[in-house]
Every structure is written in C-alpha cells, then in structure tokens.
Amino acid sequence: MTEAESASAPTGPARPGRWAVAALLALVLVAAGAFTVPRLFNGDRPAPDGPEAGFARDMSAHHAQAVRMAFAVRDRSDDEKIRTLAYDIITTQQSQIGMMSAWLDGWRAPHADPAGPMRWMGGHGGHGAPGGTMPGMATREQLDELEHAQGRAAETLFLDLMITHHRGGVSMARAVLSRTGRPEVLRLARSMVEGQQSEIDLMTRMRAERNADRPGG
Amino acid sequence: MSKKTAQRRPKPKRNELTRKTPPWGGIIFFTCIGLIAVAAIGYAAWQARPVDTAGIDGLVETENLSRNHTPAAVSYPTNPPMGGDHDSQWQNCDGRVYDQALRNENAVHSLEHGAVWITYRPGLPAGQLDQLRDTVEKTDYTMLSPVPNQDSPVTLTAWGKQLKLQDAGDQRVSDFLRAFVKGPQTPEPGAACTGGKATP
Numbered sequence A: 001m002t003e004a005e006s007a008s009a010p011t012g013p014a015r016p017g018r019w020a021v022a023a024l025l026a027l028v029l030v031a032a033g034a035f036t037v038p039r040l041f042n043g044d045r046p047a048p049d050g051p052e053a054g055f056a057r058d059m060s061a062h063h064a065q066a067v068r069m070a071f072a073v074r075d076r077s078d079d080e081k082i083r084t085l086a087y088d089i090i091t092t093q094q095s096q097i098g099m100m101s102a103w104l105d106g107w108r109a110p111h112a113d114p115a116g117p118m119r120w121m122g123g124h125g126g127h128g129a130p131g132g133t134m135p136g137m138a139t140r141e142q143l144d145e146l147e148h149a150q151g152r153a154a155e156t157l158f159l160d161l162m163i164t165h166h167r168g169g170v171s172m173a174r175a176v177l178s179r180t181g182r183p184e185v186l187r188l189a190r191s192m193v194e195g196q197q198s199e200i201d202l203m204t205r206m207r208a209e210r211n212a213d214r215p216g217g
Numbered sequence B: 001m002s003k004k005t006a007q008r009r010p011k012p013k014r015n016e017l018t019r020k021t022p023p024w025g026g027i028i029f030f031t032c033i034g035l036i037a038v039a040a041i042g043y044a045a046w047q048a049r050p051v052d053t054a055g056i057d058g059l060v061e062t063e064n065l066s067r068n069h070t071p072a073a074v075s076y077p078t079n080p081p082m083g084g085d086h087d088s089q090w091q092n093c094d095g096r097v098y099d100q101a102l103r104n105e106n107a108v109h110s111l112e113h114g115a116v117w118i119t120y121r122p123g124l125p126a127g128q129l130d131q132l133r134d135t136v137e138k139t140d141y142t143m144l145s146p147v148p149n150q151d152s153p154v155t156l157t158a159w160g161k162q163l164k165l166q167d168a169g170d171q172r173v174s175d176f177l178r179a180f181v182k183g184p185q186t187p188e189p190g191a192a193c194t195g196g197k198a199t200p
Helices: A003-008 A016-042 A051-076 A080-106 A140-148 A151-177 A183-209 B002-008 B024-047 B104-112 B126-137 B171-180
Strands: B094-097 B116-120 B142-146 B154-158 B161-165
Touching: A016 B024, A051 A080, A051 A140, A051 A151, A051 A183, A051 B094, A080 A151, A080 A183, A140 A151, A151 A183, B094 B126, B104 B116, B104 B142, B116 B126, B116 B171, B126 B142, B126 B171, B154 B171, B161 B171
Parallel strands: B094 B142, B116 B142
Antiparallel strands: B116 B154, B154 B161
16 A cells, blocks of 8 residues: 555545545436437437437328328319419428438438327327327328318318318427427427418418308318 | 554554445445446437347348339239339328238339338237237328238238238337338338328
8 A cells, every 4th residue: 555545545434425425426427427328329319219200200290191181182273372382381391201301310210100109299298198199180081071072162171171280280390399409400390380380371361261161161 | 464453453443444344335325326327328328229120030131122113913922022013003001001902013112112011811810900000000101901811910011121920919010110111221212102092
C-alpha cells in the first residue's frame, strides 16, 4: 500500500454520506447507460415501436384510405371543384405516404404492427384504444356505398366521409406533435394539421352548397 | 502487513479496513444496483432492436423472380406462389379477408406491391381462423385466403419469402409481418393495395 493511499484511507467509522454518493454515482451510470445503449444499437433513430414509427405506420394506412376515397369520387363526379380537391388529396397524401415509408426504412422500423394500430397514442389521455381503429376511418360499408354511388350522391357522401377522415387525421398529427422532437416529423405533422384543417373548411363550405340534396348527411 | 498489524493489536478499532466479516451491506447494495443497471440497459437495447429478418426459423427464400405482366395462366413452382410473372391487376390487399381461394396471378401482383399473403388450408380450427382474420384486418398490406391443397395449415408469403406454420398462434406470424410487410424485398415500393381486384 502506498503512502498516498494510506493517507486517504478512513481512520474512523464509515460515514453514511459515502453510501449516498456511491448510490448517486451508480444511478447516474445506469441512466447514462440506458440513454446511450439504444443509440449504440440503433444510431440516432427513433425506436421501432416509438411514437414516430407508430405515427408513420398508422398515418400511411390512414392516408391510403383517403387516396382510395378521392379516386372513387373522381371516377364518379363531373364537378370540377370536387375533381380538383380529389386530385389534390390523392397527390399530396400519396406523396406523404412515400415520405413516411422512407422514414421507416431509414429508421429500420417495421412497416406493420400486427399488435394493432394506435398503440403509440395509447396511455395519453385515452385517445387510442389498443387494437382499436384509427380516428376518422370510414367503414368497409361506407367505402362500398361510396364506390357504388354516382354524381351528386357520391359527392355529398365523399364530403361527409372526408371531413370526418380529415378531422381524425388532424387529431393524429396533433398527437405526434406533442410526442416527438424529430424535426422531419414535426414539419410533416404540422403541414398535415394546417393543410387538412383548411381542406375541412373548404369541404364544409362545399357540403353546405349541396345541403338541400341530402339533408342531415 | 495488515495481518501483522492485526496480531499486534488484538482489539483494533472496528472500521471498513480492519473488520474480518465481508461487508454484506455493501455487497448486497451494489449487487442490486448492478442488477437494476443490467435490466434497464437490456430493456433499452431490446426496445431499440432493429427489424430482424434473418432470425425467423424455417424461412424459405428465393431470388431472381421474373416480373412480367401476362393475361395467361402461370405455372408456379410453389403453392402458394412466392413471386414470378403475374396478371396486370393486383388483388386488393388493404387488410382484406377473402373466404374463397384467389387467382394466383392476381395475388402474386400484390406480393410485388409489398403485401404479405396469409393462406390457410380449409379445415383450420375456427379459433385459429379468427386469430388470422383479426391480425389481417388490423394490418394494412396484408390479405387472407384459403388455398385448398397447400401442404401446411398456415402459410405466410411475401415476394421471395415463405414460412410454413402448423399453428396460427405461432409468434413467427407477427415476426414475419413486421419483417416483410412493405419490407426490403418489395420489388415495387410505394405501390398500392387498393384499386385492384376486389373479389376472389
């Protein structure tokens, strides 16, 4: 034993303060490890089951249904305003699906969650029920009805379904805004909130113009 | 040296350096901290694990599948087929449950779009069939249909990937979906699972 070590060795009973310091150090190490290790394994990527990946997966399926409905009404309507709106929704949302797909690829996250949609929103105010469906999605029966309607009837049904669909989309985009700090996710989610909200206003006006045709929606 | 000192002073003042019994308090304390650390770091690493496609036991893979469109019937080497030439129209695969057998040539086109096609041999116990329906209905880019003469109770197929299972409750159903729905094997990423053929 060296003199220096002997000199620093305790001469009296161990002070309880030492344990506290040791415990604090150990906890700091644990916290640092828990923070660092996922990054070593996964780089600077969001977790495969985190809110960003969950949002990208669910919003892709949500968008895919909007694209399907927009195509349906474009095939069934001669109204220029409706056809332009549908064209806008198809191109915008299909391109956003592409962006979110590229995120998932880059994050090495799965494109499917067989445990069901909306788990990333669960446990925060009860928005999402595990295994439940996404907000605003049309049912198979409603899609079937839209795809068998024609002209004015197809237009009003489309507006009703798409207003509900966009409201659900806005709520999902808002939910991820409060759960992530990733700039690319924040940017796209903000653009969805603003873009879909303004389309909701537009569709509400278009719906009002047609109110006489189908009272009560 | 410490031994000598101890002999000279038979009743030393008790402290951390001179006492003979192991410091059990400290040992237990740091063991606990260590276990918590291992658990926390292990959990964090598990959470961050990337999609693992190599770890699926029993996975069959094939490469260099042709991708031509043809209106003709195609003879595929496996049942159900894992890819190859196909019809220009894809089978809708937006989490769709079909109660009748599909035309292979349409289903193969869905695989090209990144879908996973789950097939079962008729006679699968009702509980297992319900389990498959439930999984398919809540997973976009999947479809379910019976294949009358397939050689396993349940088969999962993606483009160039196939897994034969005895039981629908197998954990590998979930593993396969996470790995291959719109997975890296997809020849045509971004292509749709709607707007195709809606009936068997």
